Amino acid sequence: MLIDNESLYLYNITLKRPSYAISSVTGQFSGTKKVQEICIATSLTIELWRPNIDTGKLDKICVHNVFSVIQSLEKVRLTGSQKDYLVVTSDSGKLAILQYDTGRNRLVTVFQEPHSKTGFRRNTPGPYLLTDPQNRAILIGALERNKLIYKVHSDDKGGMQISSPLESQIRHTITLAMCALDTGYENPVFVAIEAEYGALDSKEYSIDSQAHQTLLFTSYELDQGLNHVVRRVVNNKLPISATHLIPLPSPVGGVLICCESYAIYERFDYKRLYLPFPIRQGTENTVIINHVFQKFKKSNYLILAQTQLGDCLKFSLHYNDEREQLDDITVSYFDTIPVSNSLNILRSGFLFANTAHGNKLFYQFEKLGEEDNDLTLRCSDHYEQMTTIDHSKREFKPKGLENLALVDVMDSLNPVTDATLLETRMSESPDPLINLVTLSSRFIKILTHGMPVNQLVTSPLPIHPSLIFTTKKFNESVNDDYLVISSELSSQTLVLSIGEVVEEVSDSEFVTNQPTIHVQQTGKSSIVQVFSNGIRSIRHIKNGDEEIKKTTDWYPPAGISVIKASGNNTQLIIGMSNREVCYFEIDSADDQLIEYQERLEVSGGSISSLAILSSKDPEKRSSHAIIGSSDETIQVVSLKRHNCLSIVALQALSSKSTSILMINHNDSVYVHIGMENGLYVRTMIDEVSGKLSDTRIKFLGSKSVRLSPIKVPGNSGEENGILALSSRPWYGYFAEGRFKLSPLINCSLTHGTSFYAEDISGEGIVGISESNLVILTIGSSDDDVSDDTKGSFKDDFTSREVKLRYLPKKMIIENNTEENNRSWIYVLESESGIRAPFIPTKLAEGEEIIDNTDDKAIDQDYYDVFGYEHKNGSWASCIQVFDYKLNKIVKTIEFSNDERILSSCEIKFNSSDSSSYLIVGTTRNSFDKNAKHYLYTFKVAGSRNSSHSQKGQKTLLFIHKTESEFAPLAMIEFNNRLLIGTKNLLRLYDIGHKQLLRKASSSIDYFENIIKLAYMGGNRIMAADASMSSTFVKYDQVENQFFPLADDVMKRKITSMCPLDYDTIVGGDKFGNVFVSRIPEFLSKQVDQDWGLIRHQDSYLNGAASRLKNLCEFYSGDIPTSFSKGSLILGSEESIFYTGLMGTVGALIPLVTKNEVQFFIELEAELRSYFDYNFDNFDEQKNGHNLLGKDHLKHRSYYNPVKNVIDGDLIERFSEVSYNNKIRIANKLDRTPKDIDKKISEIRNRSAF
Incomplete structure (x- = not known):
């Protein structure tokens, strides 16, 4: 494939799936008696959840991206069975029947019955999906004309079979509602509310107000004996309001x-x-x-x-x-x-x-x-x-x-109306935190990549701690018994018992007058303490109710101290100050340490880190040890009996390793390395040869990285994870087929380890924060009602929400150049069809905006639950100022009823002082022909109110109100002036004493309603029309006019757009398409250098004189509402982040090399072939399940052919491919499966997570 040098290639990944669910159904999908699951269908995904009867919470079982647009969801069950099947209709033109495979924890396809062409049409069956209550038939109906009925029965082997469809076609009839009747053992009957429009469609139709004020009530009976569908119309018609x-x-x-x-x-x-x-x-x-x-x-x-x-x-x-x-x-x-x-x-x-x-x-x-x-x-x-x-x-x-009690909340983002990336700084870490601020359903929701923590205990310690360990005395014990705290500064160790009360233990037999380096439970009933001057093994022997402790000590040579150690239940390895390594094994008979006679002297520098495989299973021995030294290398040392302490591999690093862990996952062993420069490295070790491969690198922070093993609660048993501590703590675990690293939010730790106690309902983390002992669990607390931070274990985002008054439409981030003074977000809120109880804010010219004291008497909680008073044609609007540093609303400007906020921007005018101004465009009585339009001007200044609780704080002053001829639908700052888009006009304003002063007005003839404006730089802007797509526009300072330069190659209904550079813009339309357009390079140069030559070019085909170059095209499946440039991870590359109306959060990551582009194009083609949409040729040995049978290429090319965008969601399904097929695909790409996995991981971590 020939790749153009000027082409832009993007890699699309979904960071948060859409949360707007079109349907949900309950059933016994797992086939387990008395266990029900909830299946939720969004437009693009199918999710399976199971209620936890003990906790009352919902646990996610599996999620599938179906690469199709789902219409309806139902369930069906074979007679005599206790397992339900899912029935799904979509734009694939097929009726899909799915079942849940408990062994593989995923949905698999049972049937895909084609019934029509792909896509949505009014006569395509699918919007109505019904199953007979006795599970004998399935009906799918179209909005108009067509209805299909499938008979359901079992085959000889007890599996499900469905018959060919029986069809019923009635022309000129629209179906408004349908349901299946419970007829017992009689024939299945489906009923519908229908409307005839044949007379309205005929040429002889004459207007009669009474002729079409009724609806039809019809039934569709499946005659099982004649195998025929009988349609009957009830004589008594229905009123027009039947719904x-x-x-x-x-x-x-x-x-x-x-x-x-x-x-x-x-x-x-x-x-x-x-x-x-x-x-x-x-x-x-x-x-x-x-x-x-x-x-x-x-x-x-x-x-x-x-x-x-x-x-x-x-x-x-x-x-x-x-x-x-x-x-x-x-x-x-x-x-x-x-x-x-x-x-x-x-x-x-x-x-x-x-x-x-x-x-x-x-x-x-x-x-x-x-x-x-x-x-x-x-x-x-x-x-x-x-x-x-x-x-x-x-x-x-x-x-x-x-009658009901709320027990669980499933966090959903829809509808997202606006979003932006915002960098903040937290007191817990010197590194900035990048947030995605979204407007969603009367809330500001701030999404941060990471997990929230629930802090259970914070207690000061009598010593300055440096390390912390937990251990149990007996291998078969469930809870940890001891909490061991070591202090290098005071050279002592503190031992605490873990129970209902945490208290110091005096008879633990630990060496307490020296700092502890490592603590490990060994054998059946022993604890090994490694301290700077030796090793102590403490064996616990039960004698009835009495517990006897026997100690055994080991000391290094005189003048030599122990500096590093690592161990598991059966092995122990230590590193000493003379660069020697000693290896011990635990005797299974009496738990005694047996030293290996030879020692290894490490060359190249002092020992900086040490690790063997962390495992509490006595049967699982570590075959190798990893030794890090100060010369920025790590050495792989064999622990096998035939070549014990022999170096089998050497690997150079970019910095000194400060901490190493070896953890197994499934059948593989991974080496985790923390380095002094803040980098974290994960690599796989071959247990036979000791060779290191499949290396992954991630930057965690500005401080050196320290690692601790953590037990991660999984769906079955326990999974191994890591706690990585740098300038911010991180939590590493395996999920969804890949290793994830998520930062812990609102948490600061210098050291930590795993902690298990029944008092905290299982696994937690105990750590050191400054001089305090901290015990915490991952996930937000359900009991803390005041905590607005929400998130659970294995969620990619933590959300923090603040309640708003009405539905938010747009937000403006304060653009103060001084970071300390920048903390405001202006939120524009408007809601139709309601009458607000709030009194409009008094606006006096030159006076400070003061919140209405009468608003405090209004019961906001009542309106939050039951809604505001409804009134057709009415609007309620306000502007609320959110201070993200204080995490609260600090000011509210309520507008009068029937006034609607349309647009807003913050600006600094040239003709005024350096103060910032907030301009708000509104319309009053928008449903009336005599609607009036206004521009409100507010000034950001210091508070002058002496009664203000904090005098000198920022506040808003009302300056003046300017009447506008047309509705101001869009506005931006343009070269320190206000540019407004209204109808097909671009108008430039400056500040005046009594009102805004119009300085220029230009019209774009082929536009109807300018709804979006974006500043591109210099004298260039981008304007978007409601139906005519986008146009590059230049401002001519000499003529004081705006002139269109180039418009889009197709008409689009723009919903959002964002400039990428001086010549390029990314945008989205109301049909879910994402596109990137660029002005041709030669035209861009001519406009800047030879403007006079092209100034008077004539328009072409009812548009501008030139056309934009379409670089990228992609169907996202959700209506884009915002685009932002930036990164969610500190130090990573800049990408495009977008949000969708239904709650989607996605990223478009630029591909930087031709080899990278070629690789992903070929991999995408192979995966399309593997997940083939043709179910007739499905072979489980050669193909993966395409659940709904939609061609992936057609899905991403829904309205326009996909162009220069790789679907990362499909690429990441490579982890679902069987190993044999992974090898087959990798051979075609001249790679190995590990190379492909690594490449997929790297591209995702480039800007996201």
């Missing part, structure tokens, strides 16, 4: 048709019943948006339905078993939870709320609402009888949770 269907369980049967503020009970052989809904106080109607049904033992069941405001209603059926007749239906208010896309009830008594916005919630049922309700409504036979009920008798006031 939702709730099937009722057998033997009641039938369906509730939910309309506006009431429901119709429909059963084909039974008269209709009308059920009024309770209506929330202050609202006009109740609309049902989803429901959940759960059947319990002994014919008990629970039916909950959720309204558009989040209120849950409980339906009760009064069925007469003797007469086999439904006597009554009642509905009552149950509880209020956030509006959800789907609700799921588990048999263990939990409710999962798949919320439409923000975090997903997991509740436990406290009761079923069976007590007397203040408001219970009954059904009636006649519609007129229902409508005569007084509105006040149907009203209810929402209350706090009474």
Whole structure:
């Protein structure tokens, strides 16, 4: 492949998957009796979660990127089986049936039945996916015309089989809702709300306001005897407000048709019943948006339905078993939870709320609402009888949770409306911390790569500690018994017992008048203490209730001291000041140390570090030892009996090694090396030859790196990890097929080690922070309600959130050049359809903005739970100032009702002092033809209010308000002036005493609405239209006009963009495409050097005179809302980070060499072939599972062909490839599998993690 020198190649990786879930379903997917899982489908991923009944938390089982856009999700089960299968429809044009493979901990494909072309069309089946309650049939329906029904049955071997589809086609009919009825042993029946538009589509159609005010209620019956689908239309039509269907369980049967503020009970052989809904106080109607049904033992069941405001209603059926007749239906208010896309009830008594916005919630049922309700409504036979009920008798006031209790929160980022990279400094570390600040669903969420810690104990120590160790006395013990603290400064050792109370031990038999170098539990019941003048072995012998301690000492030659040591349960190795290494083994009979007669003298320098394999398994011996010396080398020494203490390998380093660990993972042994220059190295050692290979390097901080082994709690047993301490502590562990290093947030340690105690519910870390003893666990505390930092073990990001007043739209980072004075983020918030209870802020020219004292009397918690008062056509807006150093909102500017914030920027005007100004563009009565538009000017200054709690702090002064002719949709600072985009105009403003002064106005003829502006440098900007994509624009100072230079090669609906350099920009559109465009090099030079020659060029094809060069094109699957240049890791290379509306966080990493580009292009092609979309030719020995059967190339080329972007998400699936196929792929690339793994790891760690 020929690679152009001027081409830009990017490597896309997803750092945080989208969190907006379109559907969720519960089932026994693992096939384990009485164990249910929750399957959550986002647009691009399928996640499997399992509730932990003991803790009430949700544990993630597996996550799969399906490289397809998911439409619907359901479950199906074979008769007589206890395992559920997943049924998925997507844009692949195939019906996919998946099952969970417990052995491999992943989903695998069972069937892929093609039914239509790829992509979404209104007549493509998939939006509606239903399964018969008796698991006999699956229906997939389109929005219009087509419906397919598959019969489900088992084959001779008990496996699942599905028949060819039976089709039903009805032209000129739109399907609005569908559900499957519970018909018992009768034929499967599916019902739908449909609308006919044939008359509207015909030429003879005449407008009649009453002719099309009804909907059709239809049924689709699968006649199993004739193998045919029968469609029936019920004679009684439905009102136009019918939107939702709730099937009722057998033997009641039938369906509730939910309309506006009431429901119709429909059963084909039974008269209709009308059920009024309770209506929330202050609202006009109740609309049902989803429901959940759960059947319990002994014919008990629970039916909950959720309204558009989040209120849950409980339906009760009064069925007469003797007469086999439904006597009554009642509905009552149950509880209020956030509006959800789907609700799921588990048999263990939990409710999962798949919320439409923000975090997903997991509740436990406290009761079923069976007590007397203040408001219970009954059904009636006649519609007129229902409508005569007084509105006040149907009203209810929402209350706090009474029947449900919140037990877990699943952190979700959606919807992300804006984001930026922000560098901050923490007191715990001298190195800056890079955060991704996002606006998400009435919150500022600050994402930081790393894990939060929960600090349990902080206690001062009587000595100045340098090292800390934990150990147990007996090998079979679970908890650690001793905590050993060593001090080099005071040359002593402190031994503490671990129990309900941590206290000093006086009879431990440890040598306490010398600093301890190493502590190790050996044999069955011994502890080895290595100190500077020797070794002491303490054996613990149980004699009834009494415990006898026997000690054995070993001393080095006179004048020689021990400086380094390492050991495991059966081996011990020490390094001495004369550069000699002594090796010991533990006698399994009496736990005594047996010294190997020969010693190794290390050449090249003093011993700086030492390690053998860390293992508490007596059967696992270390075959080699690693010795680091001061001459910046490490030596691999054999510990095998035939060549013990022989040097088998030598490796040079870039700096002196300060700490070494050897840890095994699966069947491999890894050597972890911490160096003096802050670098961390991980390499693999061959247990036979001792050869080092597959080396990975990472910069951890400005201080030398010290390593400690850590036990990581895994899904099965325990995994080995590391604690790496530099200027910031890091936590290393294996997860998702690769080794991860994550910093610990809000934590400062100089030394630490693993710590196990039942009092802290398992594994923790005990460490030294300054002169204090610290005990902590990883993950945020569930009990600490005041702690806004959220995160759990093995999460890539820790989130810290601050509550906002309304939905945030955009944020402006303060651009103060003095770092100490830069701490503000201006958040623009606007929300439609609500009326706020807050009083607008008083704005007086030249006066300081003071927060309204009346706002404190407003119960904000009530509005957070139940929402604001709803009013159609109304807007509520405010600006809140967030101080990220104080982590709180410091100022709020509330605008009047019906005023909407459109844009804002911070600017320093040339014609004024050096002060910064905040300009805010608004529109009032935006739904009215007589809408007015304003530009508010605020000045950032020191507080002049004498009553201010901290006089002299920054504050905002209101300067003036300027009326604008059109809505100011975009604004930026341009050469110390204000540039505004409004309609197709670019207008330049300067500051004035009474208002902003317009200095220039230019129009771009082919634009309609300028919605984005970006400053490129010099006199050049980038302007983006709502539907005409982006254009490079130059400002001519002589003519005081803006002139378009070059526009995009295609029309795009731009959502976000960011300049990469003077000539290049990255952007995204509302269809999920990410693109990079560049102005041609010759044109860029002409514009700067020979502007007069091209100034008067004519426009071309309703656009600019020239076109931009399209460098990259990629379909991300989420609507891009922000782009930022930078890095998430200190010292790494600059890349492009983007966020998506549904919660995606991704990175576009530049590829720097042709060899690198060629390698990833070839690897991507091989993996596309391996994960082939054609399931008919699937061979598990040669192929991997493409779960939904979508061609990867088509997926990434959804709207435009993918260009110059490598899909890192597909590349990282190389870890899923079987070993034989890894070798086959590597041979084609002329590499080894380890080389490929290393290359994938390096490209990811280049700018991210």
